Amino acid sequence: MTTPSMKETPADEVEVGGPKEEEELKLSETAEAAIKEMCHTEFCRPDQELTAQINELFPTEQSLAQLDTVIAAVEAEIHDLDVELASLVESHDEIGAQGEAALQEAQKAMVELERRIDSIRGKTRSSDEIVREMTRDIKQLDVAKRNLTSSITTLHHLHILLTGVDSLAVWVDQRDYASIARQLPAILNVLQLFDDFQEVEQMAKITNRLNKLKQSLTVQLAGDMKAVFQAGQLSERVTDMCRVAAALEGTVKANFCKWFIDQQLAEYTVLYAENEEGAWLDKIEERYKWYVRKLTDFERSGLAKVFPADWDMGRLMTKEFCNVTK
Structure with missing residues (x-):
């Protein structure tokens, strides 16, 4: 007796999982790209039609005998995905902790940078104040330098005047008209520099002494010049006398x-x-x-x-x- 052959029925006629869900899960393009990168098998494709996939795995009733094998493979795949997801979650936690630490370090660096900026700003203000103080000091030193230079020049002129008056007294007594002719104009010029100091007692004494010497020299020179010309003793000494007469103020010449x-x-x-x-x-x-x-x-x-x-x-x-x- 021949057993009637079982009619092969396509797997797509088997209802699996009940009625189709009318609403499909909508994922963003970024999420789908990430899933594709993680998935290494065709079971993970988000656009995969489950019914078509089942019919492809079990095209005939005889192929259902491999159901346990397929289930084991799927479970292994799920396990691998769970392991990978757990690893990713753990990595995400570590990355988050690292990111938090990096953020804290960045915040600390920003605080330190702000502190340094404030320090530099303070130093800049301090530098400006130092520059102003240095400028003020330089101006004061410049004034002091001018005053010192003026004082030194005045002392030099006073030395010339004092030594000149002392020398003039000696030359008048010696009738050294050559020396008088050389130095008298310089002495008189230096004396003019002290016109504003005639109220000073020491300066007034020097001026009075010089005036007396000039008066004595005027009388002496007039007599000596007349005597020389009357005697006909013409020499370079007469020229020196004339130069002295020209240097003396008044009507000598x-x-x-x-x-x-x-x-x-x-x-x-x-x-x-x-x-x-x-x-x-x-x-x-x-x-x-x-x-x-x-x-x-x-x-x-x-x-x-x-x-x-x-x-x-x-x-x-x-x-x-x-x-x-x-």
Whole structure:
């Protein structure tokens, strides 16, 4: 008796898991990408149709004999996934702890950075104050330097004045007109620098002493110059006398020039006086010739070179000759 063959029924006709769920789980693209990365088998695909998968695994009733094997494989896969998920969760906890620690370290670093910034800001303010103090000190030192320089210069001038007055007293007694001619202008120039200090007792004493020396020198010089010219002792010493006369204030130079010119024209005033024959108008040419001879002798004798060039003694003589003649 032949057993009738069982009709093979496709697995898709077997209802599994009851009616289909009408609502499907919707995952984000990021979650699906993460699941795909974790899954290594076709059972993990989120777009997998379970019915189609079951029919593919069990195409015939005979293939149901492998159900236990398939279940074991699925359970093994689930176990592996559970292990991997547990590992991921543990890793996530560790990463979270590390992240928290890193966050705390970052916060500490930010606090330290803020502290350093405040410190730098404080140092900057302190540096600004130091710069202002240094600037103020530099200004004070600059003023002190100018005052010190002025004091040193004043002391130097005072030393020149004191030593100059002492030396001048010695030179006047010795009639050392060469030294007097060299130093007297400098002494008088330095004295002018102390015009604002004449109320100071010591300065007033120095000024009075110098004025007395000048008065004594004026009288002495006038007598010595007249004596030298009257004796005809012309030398470089006479030039020094003239330089001293030019340096002295007052009428020393003018008085001596007048005396010298009167001496040179003394003969002329006698020869051509109003009561003399030479005073007539027809003697004008003789007057001119006389003065030409006199001026020529003045130049040739070297007398003109005795006087400083800026005195222009020849011009002064000519001017006085004209005044006397008219």
